[in-house]
């Protein structure tokens with residue numbers, strides 16, 4: 152069967168099981184948009200290519216399937232650079248197809264030419280410039296294989312226009328036809344390493360399971376729970392791992408890190424053993440590295456061998472898929488007597504319970520305007536359908552969402568961790584809702600973030616994707632304001648935004664959404680209930696929140712975690 | 727997949743004997759842009775390179791890049807693991823300088839007025855080099871040898887006003903009697919061209 156490169160490309164995506172893709176056409180990718188008309192793949196037309204990328208990420212994060220986006224050459228391709236970088240930092244499987252000028256024009260500064268494989272080399276797991284139509288099915292298969300196996304990540308396939316218009320004889324490659332002689336992701340652990348890890352775990356008196364996003368990527372939440380309950384070890388879940396272990400579980404200490412809660416941070420600092428599972432000792436978790444968990448031995452499990460010993464030397468380093476390693480640990484433990492060590496850990500748990508009692512997450516509530524932002528998150532949480540997916544932007548509101556939501560299930564939390572990309576929430580929420588139409592999806596967004604990508608609500612309205620957006624409108628680039636207040640002597644430079652410019656309700660309505668506003672605490676609940684009742688279009692709620700509220704606890708940047716700053720009310724108590 | 731490293735501390739600057747130089751021979755796919763991927767990795771992760779030489783191999787699908795890395799800029803193990811993540815990198819062999827046969831080529835054009843000419847020719851002879859080209863008042867000479875021999879030769883040539891010196895960067899192969907075990911490590915998948923086979927370790 153003779154196909155054009157464009158037809159072969161769409162057919163290859165179908166062969167990969169792609170059901171939806173996000174994109175926006177243009178000159179160099181035009182040939183590929185033609186066969187979309189007859190394809191089973193749903194194409195969602197975005198208003199800005201950054202939206203397409205973040206939608207594909209949101210879709211991937213809640214489904215576990217790779218997100219797919221398609222853009223044209225030049226500016227279309229550069230507009231999706233931020234999502235690629237974001238997905239690279241957070242190990243999200245993403246396949247981006249970009250148009251390119253014809254092969255003969257490459258290198259001549261042709262109209263809308265951009266060396267996008269060069270630009271994205273450092274922020275993709277791999278990328279390809281396709282030079283022959285006959286290569287398309289194989290390259291697409293390679294791209295999906297690389298994006299989804301090992302440590303997942305984004306890939307880009309750049310397709311020159313003449314490659315999509317020329318013809319090829321259709322084939323679909325077998326796994327052995329893939330031309331990847333240098334690609335062999337680690338999976339199964341070494342039995343000796345597993346035994347060594349168990350030995351350390353059996354000796355520990357102050358252990359912590361330090362759970363990162365890799366546990367979710369490996370679909371390892373159940374195995375994690377089994378190991379946690381088997382060992383009785385406390386569990387912290389990083390910003391990328393919220394939901395990997397239920398917040399309501401008595402062994403869950405919550406989130407560690409710069410804005411983690413006191414107990415999670417301090418338990419890691421005082422631990423004699425950290426079992427890091429799919430976590431990478433990010434600086435936002437460790438604080439000053441040489442003062443991080445000084446007395447702890449480390450078992451480090453990661454599918455990416457380059458993460459082992461990168462930041463912190465591990466005593467036992469295991470390269471492998473988290474779920475497989477967790478299961479191997481459980482299997483090996485079956486040979487040992489059950490309930491081991493519960494007495495041994497009792498003093499440790501006593502200390503942990505004491506920290507929890509003294510330093511719970513806290514804010515001073517108010518029954519007058521302005522609304523406390525934390526209260527909005529609590530009300531959203533308490534009024535949400537079970538299984539609701541929460542998506543956050545980047546800033547104070549993101550930290551409050553992570554702190555005050557109660558995560559019970561995996562894949563219910565979508566946020567931009569490693570890159571901290573403002574503007575992530577609205578498009579990622581749309582992608583999440585497309586991937587899980589059966590779930591309610593709430594974006595908790597900042598006023599600054601919202602203004603970066605709000606136009607995608609037009610996409611959502613047009614495509615009838617009923618996401619809900621809560622803007623914690625503090626009229627500021629709040630997180631930056633907080634740093635200027637705390638570390639720059641209250642010198643506020645370029646952080647004020649205004650509460651009512653733009654008018655978020657009118658803007659929402661202009662984009663085909665329901666627009667609501669809550670200005671005082673008693674309006675919060677009713678506004679949320681109203682929003683929850685809408686299911687045929689997107690809803691935006693403008694919550695007028697307290698601009699002076701700060702995120703606590705906080706470990707100042709570059710400081711040791713022991714320098715954690717708790718809420719002033721706790722400090723008063725401590726004195 | 728993982729390489730066993732015996733070093734206790736990842737941030738110790740070198741493998742043994744305090745050497746900052748370490749040799750990696752990297753087998754890569756012979757495809758467009760692969761050198762840029764390798765060079766880009768080194769620059770964005772702040773790994774320093776002393777020298778780099780690229781050449782085809784007897785198998786046209788692959789090229790070999792010989793990199794002399796500065797293990798003071800990053801732990802060798804981190805450099806190797808990051809390199810190994812590049813999809814086009816097929817195999818990495820590490821060579822401690824003491825366990826490798828190393829050669830580099832130097833070409834130099836030197837001022838050599840008739841009265842100095844015989845001294846230069848003599849010097850080249852002592853080192854076992856060759857005179858490649860002769861002009862009215864200049865000579866172009868070459869020397870192949872281990873890098874430190876080239877260093878001494880270069881210093882001596884400088885006393886005769888070297889006009890231009892070019893060096894290729896070194897290439898290396900393991901010594902046939904590699905000394906104690908663990909000195910050389912081959913970092914290579916068990917099979918080539920296959921996907922999806924769960925490999926342990």
Ligand SMILES: Cc1ncc(C[n+]2csc(CCOP(=O)(O)OP(=O)(O)O)c2C)c(N)n1
Pocket residue numbers: 544545546547548549571572573574596597598599600601623625627628629630631
């Ligand atoms: C694209 C981008 N630009 C700048 C920043 C730096 N930054 C981090 S948080 C923040 C403020 C975010 O403001 P807003 O969305 O209103 O959230 P808030 O902190 O007020 O809750 C800024 C500017 C960033 N993370 N991303």
Ligand SMILES: [Mg+2]
Pocket residue numbers: 597598599623624625626627628629
């Ligand atoms: Mg704000």
